[in-house]
Amino acid sequence: MIRLTKLQVRVVERIIATIPLALAVAVAAFVFMRMLPGDPVDIMMGEAAGVAQGEIEALRRQLGLDQPILVQLSNYLKGVFRGDLGYSIIRGRPVAEVIGEAIPATVELAVCAMVISVLVGVPLGTASALKQNTALDRATSAASFLGISMPPFWLGIVAILVLAMNLGWLPTSGRAPYGYEPRHITGLFILDSILTWDPEALAASLRHLVLPSLTLATGVTAVVVRITRSSMLDVMRADYITFARAKGVPERAVTVKHALRNAMIPTATLVGLEFGSLLGGNMIVETIFSWPGLGRVVVDAIFAQDYPVVQAAVMVYALTYVGMNLITDIVYTVLNPRMSI
Amino acid sequence: MSHATVQTEELTYCPHVADSHPSYEPVVLLPSAWQRLWAHSGARVGLVLLALYMVCAALAPVLSPHDPTAVNLMSRLAAPSLSGPYILGADQLGRDILSRVLYGAGVSILVGLATIAVSAGVGITLGMIAGYVGGKFDALVSRFTELLLAFPYMIFVIGAMAVMGPGFWNLIWALSFKGWVEFFRLARALTMAEKSKEYVEAARALGRPTPVIIAAEILPNILSSLMVLATMRMGKMIVMESSLSFLGLGIPPSIPAWGSMINDGRRFLLTSWWVATIPGIALAGLVLAMNLVGEGMRDVLDPKLVSGS
Numbered sequence: 001m002i003r004l005t006k007l008q009v010r011v012v013e014r015i016i017a018t019i020p021l022a023l024a025v026a027v028a029a030f031v032f033m034r035m036l037p038g039d040p041v042d043i044m045m046g047e048a049a050g051v052a053q054g055e056i057e058a059l060r061r062q063l064g065l066d067q068p069i070l071v072q073l074s075n076y077l078k079g080v081f082r083g084d085l086g087y088s089i090i091r092g093r094p095v096a097e098v099i100g101e102a103i104p105a106t107v108e109l110a111v112c113a114m115v116i117s118v119l120v121g122v123p124l125g126t127a128s129a130l131k132q133n134t135a136l137d138r139a140t141s142a143a144s145f146l147g148i149s150m151p152p153f154w155l156g157i158v159a160i161l162v163l164a165m166n167l168g169w170l171p172t173s174g175r176a177p178y179g180y181e182p183r184h185i186t187g188l189f190i191l192d193s194i195l196t197w198d199p200e201a202l203a204a205s206l207r208h209l210v211l212p213s214l215t216l217a218t219g220v221t222a223v224v225v226r227i228t229r230s231s232m233l234d235v236m237r238a239d240y241i242t243f244a245r246a247k248g249v250p251e252r253a254v255t256v257k258h259a260l261r262n263a264m265i266p267t268a269t270l271v272g273l274e275f276g277s278l279l280g281g282n283m284i285v286e287t288i289f290s291w292p293g294l295g296r297v298v299v300d301a302i303f304a305q306d307y308p309v310v311q312a313a314v315m316v317y318a319l320t321y322v323g324m325n326l327i328t329d330i331v332y333t334v335l336n337p338r339m340s341i
Numbered sequence: 342m343s344h345a346t347v348q349t350e351e352l353t354y355c356p357h358v359a360d361s362h363p364s365y366e367p368v369v370l371l372p373s374a375w376q377r378l379w380a381h382s383g384a385r386v387g388l389v390l391l392a393l394y395m396v397c398a399a400l401a402p403v404l405s406p407h408d409p410t411a412v413n414l415m416s417r418l419a420a421p422s423l424s425g426p427y428i429l430g431a432d433q434l435g436r437d438i439l440s441r442v443l444y445g446a447g448v449s450i451l452v453g454l455a456t457i458a459v460s461a462g463v464g465i466t467l468g469m470i471a472g473y474v475g476g477k478f479d480a481l482v483s484r485f486t487e488l489l490l491a492f493p494y495m496i497f498v499i500g501a502m503a504v505m506g507p508g509f510w511n512l513i514w515a516l517s518f519k520g521w522v523e524f525f526r527l528a529r530a531l532t533m534a535e536k537s538k539e540y541v542e543a544a545r546a547l548g549r550p551t552p553v554i555i556a557a558e559i560l561p562n563i564l565s566s567l568m569v570l571a572t573m574r575m576g577k578m579i580v581m582e583s584s585l586s587f588l589g590l591g592i593p594p595s596i597p598a599w600g601s602m603i604n605d606g607r608r609f610l611l612t613s614w615w616v617a618t619i620p621g622i623a624l625a626g627l628v629l630a631m632n633l634v635g636e637g638m639r640d641v642l643d644p645k646l647v648s649g650s
Contacts, residue, residue: 024488035504145636149629151580153587154603154621157610161618165611280493284584288607298496299588302503314500318491 011330018326022319023077029315030076033307034069085312090304095312098297103316104187105175106286106293110278112190112209113216118271121221125228126263130255132233140225147222156215156288163211171208173290180204212289216282220274227270232263265335272328279324280317374565377641384637390630398447405440409597412436418613430615432605438615441597442623448598449627452512452582453575459517461571464524469555471525472532479529486522494519498581502590512591516578527570531563565642572638576631583624599624 004012060066064075079085085095128140164172175181175189182193182201189205192198235241236259244258245251283295290296294313301309378384397404406428413435421430421438429439471479489497501515535541536559544558585591586600594601599620606617 021487021491025491028488028492032500145632146629149576149632150625151583151621151628153584153600154617154624157603157607157617157621161610161614277493280496283495283499284587287588299499302499302590310500310503314492314496317493317496321493322491 033311112213116217117220121224129232144222276324387633407437460520464521468525468528472529573635
């Protein structure tokens, strides 16, 4: 028999506890689609003028829409388990394919924004806490406050106006100009262009990433700065820091080894949650920058009444979010030594 | 923040007052919450700014130089000019941007207030009942909130707007449908903490009915934390409203709203920057004001709620 440590048991428990929620999410996505106005068959048939009643019935049967709602639900859930998400009405392709193409774009953007936020936010928040009430601290606090208050879609537009249109430094939309895309391996352009060693594609992809990821990163960086600063301030007042200083540990080691590691626990939790919402909440930024990710696919699908795509995307979003929360929880458990006792 | 705390301590403690009165006289100098909020420098800026927006919104019909919906194709995309008829320029249909921004303030503030009122009303009521009564009701509502939390807010609201179609009240329902969850969770947690305290036990021993205990005994004690949350969320709701109007899923185009104005201006960014930029500045200013007041309230009323700066 396998002996699990307490920590492992806790992690397994969390994973198991997520399963009913994931199932409920899938059912909710199904119910949500049934609530949308309009009959998918009518939409597929266009205005339905000149289409024989028999054809409509045949299509209805083909889509399984003539069956009782519970049978439809169980068929749908079986499909979800097999990765079969139905056909896109507008694009005439499997939904899994449409969404599969869009996910790498969204992931690439979210990762890039998160990396910027952590690389800028953590050092700035730490410095701000160590130099509390100095000019640096006040400037950082004011800037992070502005960052939180700035509506991202407006920020994106101003960035396009200044950096792309007036100065002409950066492209305004898309992931790479036509013909510059790297050969498809993972769908993540940066990674693909490094793997295939295509410097032109790499440069083009990086240039396209700058504006959307900076726009997304602004708000997140501000939150990271604030949480890092406040948890660093909390930790620096703790007894074990005083004790470390009393032992004669050099100040640098006190901050880096003793304080920062513990101060990072709330930051890590926040980063996980923010990453989840970046993956699931950037439809506005993707729309502004014509970024071909999941957010734009959903917005387009809603306007085009392409319900199978909307339904699947809603589910992917929710499952990602649930998954991110789970990972955050596990990382938190592992990072925090108090949790394993 | 530190400034406000120090002052509070001085005023409530009043060592110098005690010294100057050798015979002990209790001097009650508890500053009201408003005074303490006003003493908070960030909150003061926020309150002034917010008051300015409220005045603009309320007096929009008087202050606006033009009808915000009047189309005048002769002056389409007119540049801002202090001497011309359009101080902040005109949009692609020749509508005055200043007038539209003034009217838009009312739309944003109303949506923010109404959404928070509905969300807080539902969330606090359910949260307090769940926290006080517990049991099956608590379990049921709590599971439902977990399910709602699994859906990203934006996709949820976009989906709900697709179901209901654009409209002022539809938008408020769509935003509130998930907005109440945070109020529920906070009210539930606070009520659970309060219900074992002596004053609640005393009320129970006196035989007061449960609804009275919840509304008259517990609610006043947890209200300040809930008010902080309400203020902090108001800015978020206003941004959500503009984001949806920006996508064309929020306020109907016939009503001037900042989000749809920004979207209008997006197409003319290169030639007429003012169409999108000016409503954006108005929006950012309002959100900033809300956040400043919210942070100030948190520092003054409930420093433990969110561990921020």
